Amino acid sequence: MQYFRTRIIIVEDNKTVREGFALIINSISKYFVVNTYDNCEDAIKNVKKDKPDIVLMDLELPGISGIEGIGEIKKIMPNVLVLVNTIYENSDLVFQALCAGASGYITKNSNHSELLEGIEEVLQGGAPMSSKIAKMVVTSFQKNPNSPLSNRETEVLELLAKGKSYSMIAKELFITKETAKSHIKNIYSKLQVNSKSEAIAKATQDKLI
Amino acid sequence: MQYFRTRIIIVEDNKTVREGFALIINSISKYFVVNTYDNCEDAIKNVKKDKPDIVLMDLELPGISGIEGIGEIKKIMPNVLVLVNTIYENSDLVFQALCAGASGYITKNSNHSELLEGIEEVLQGGAPMSSKIAKMVVTSFQKNPNSPLSNRETEVLELLAKGKSYSMIAKELFITKETAKSHIKNIYSKLQVNSKSEAIAKATQDKLI
DNA sequence: ATATACATCCCCTGAATAGGGGATGTATCG
DNA sequence: CGATACATCCCCTATTCAGGGGATGTATAT
Numbered sequence: 001m002q003y004f005r006t007r008i009i010i011v012e013d014n015k016t017v018r019e020g021f022a023l024i025i026n027s028i029s030k031y032f033v034v035n036t037y038d039n040c041e042d043a044i045k046n047v048k049k050d051k052p053d054i055v056l057m058d059l060e061l062p063g064i065s066g067i068e069g070i071g072e073i074k075k076i077m078p079n080v081l082v083l084v085n086t087i088y089e090n091s092d093l094v095f096q097a098l099c100a101g102a103s104g105y106i107t108k109n110s111n112h113s114e115l116l117e118g119i120e121e122v123l124q125g126g127a128p129m130s131s132k133i134a135k136m137v138v139t140s141f142q143k144n145p146n147s148p149l150s151n152r153e154t155e156v157l158e159l160l161a162k163g164k165s166y167s168m169i170a171k172e173l174f175i176t177k178e179t180a181k182s183h184i185k186n187i188y189s190k191l192q193v194n195s196k197s198e199a200i201a202k203a204t205q206d207k208l209i
Numbered sequence: 210m211q212y213f214r215t216r217i218i219i220v221e222d223n224k225t226v227r228e229g230f231a232l233i234i235n236s237i238s239k240y241f242v243v244n245t246y247d248n249c250e251d252a253i254k255n256v257k258k259d260k261p262d263i264v265l266m267d268l269e270l271p272g273i274s275g276i277e278g279i280g281e282i283k284k285i286m287p288n289v290l291v292l293v294n295t296i297y298e299n300s301d302l303v304f305q306a307l308c309a310g311a312s313g314y315i316t317k318n319s320n321h322s323e324l325l326e327g328i329e330e331v332l333q334g335g336a337p338m339s340s341k342i343a344k345m346v347v348t349s350f351q352k353n354p355n356s357p358l359s360n361r362e363t364e365v366l367e368l369l370a371k372g373k374s375y376s377m378i379a380k381e382l383f384i385t386k387e388t389a390k391s392h393i394k395n396i397y398s399k400l401q402v403n404s405k406s407e408a409i410a411k412a413t414q415d416k417l418i
Numbered sequence: 419a420t421a422t423a424c425a426t427c428c429c430c431t432g433a434a435t436a437g438g439g440g441a442t443g444t445a446t447c448g
Numbered sequence: 449c450g451a452t453a454c455a456t457c458c459c460c461t462a463t464t465c466a467g468g469g470g471a472t473g474t475a476t477a478t
Contacts, residue, residue: 078354098350127343131335137346138336141307145287150424161372162413163406165435165464177464179426185467186424194467197372204371359454374465375435386434388456394437395454403437422477428470435464442456448449 005032006123009050011069012058012085013038017108021056021085024112031119038062040069047076054122057102059086059093067096074101081122085115091136098137104128144207148190156183158209161200214241215332218259220252220278221245221267221294226317230265230294233321240328247271249278256285263331266311268295268302276305283310290331294324300345307346313337353416357399365392367418370409 008031012018015038022033034050037043041063043055055073059066070082084097084105094105104127106118118128129137147154152173159169166184170177188194191202203209217240221227224247231242243259246252250272252264264282268275279291293306293314303314313336315327327337338346356363361382368378375393379386397403400411412418 098347101351121340125344126340127347129343131330134336135334138307142310163409176427178428200372385457387458
């Protein structure tokens, strides 16, 4: 019987929350909380033994952060599904967690059913997120509409960011190398930078390309 | 009264679907379907007059594509919210639509209530997506776990992609310029490329960085 | 009419890069 | 004990880049 249950571990430093989650999850017969931890280190140490299908992960933890913890756990068991459960909704943490390998990101004001729905959605191959986080994620695909760069300059900068040389840029845009250089000079002046790497860094940060 | 309603336009080439959507949406008193179009060109032409809050957009259209249409409409009215409604769920289209400025992406097998929920979620500043699409989007943040590159090589390639020079890479990684070059040579050989721009292109495509 | 932005092209010089060639030492893995 | 991957360092030469200086023509604003 137990072999067919979804194995879940919980990493959460607050005892009350941790035990509450375990109770809620264990109340569903197809789920089975293998273990709970109040820090990442112990979870990482035992993940091979625990063989979880899902890790329910807090981010604000003593010792190594939840973000790093996700990476470590995914390194050991790449197929484990990590569902982040935290109070934080600021964009850096969300993207860091997703980049580290999280499959979903729900927040702690979720009620019991949202937690269980999140787990179920992760299991079904989905990516549960709050509405606000979904919006942040979608917005991250979109360019800054207030770019100071002209269309042509943006084209040049995109090619530069792809590692193209001046002459390759010139060839692709059917202009001379000198024109490409002129555009780049203007880009540098508009972005107030004076090197290629600074320009790419600023453009990436400000989502100009 | 009408002034307080959410103004919606529908771009959809199938007459039955188009009129069906209009009926469903107009059945909610706070929504108001200003106009419907069977192609993007007309929608773009009239968007200034229509002043929509939301555009419900099909992607498979005669004439210019829905993707381009999103871009054009957002260029004219940057604050309009575009909700894509299509049968296609393949990743390229999804990402193209999001990059072009879509705020949500729902699929046509959605029932009426999903359509209305999508509209409401977009209005509330969210980003409605199907579970499958949310997963695609989240996965797009994650690196390829089967990278052929070593950790060091990945670091070097990341800096290269940021436009850093060999000497800057060397300085940042506390190695000599020659070592950095060696890593780059090895990267080129592993990725079967022979230039910086090809390496960056391949790495980006395969999500190695 | 007069700026201002945009896109295009030219020249110069010193420094950096690309793409070859090789070498060494340390792990790790059969 | 080899073989292999990894990370480190050295040399060489043609090409390219950065950053400076200008110039021209066309739109678009003001």
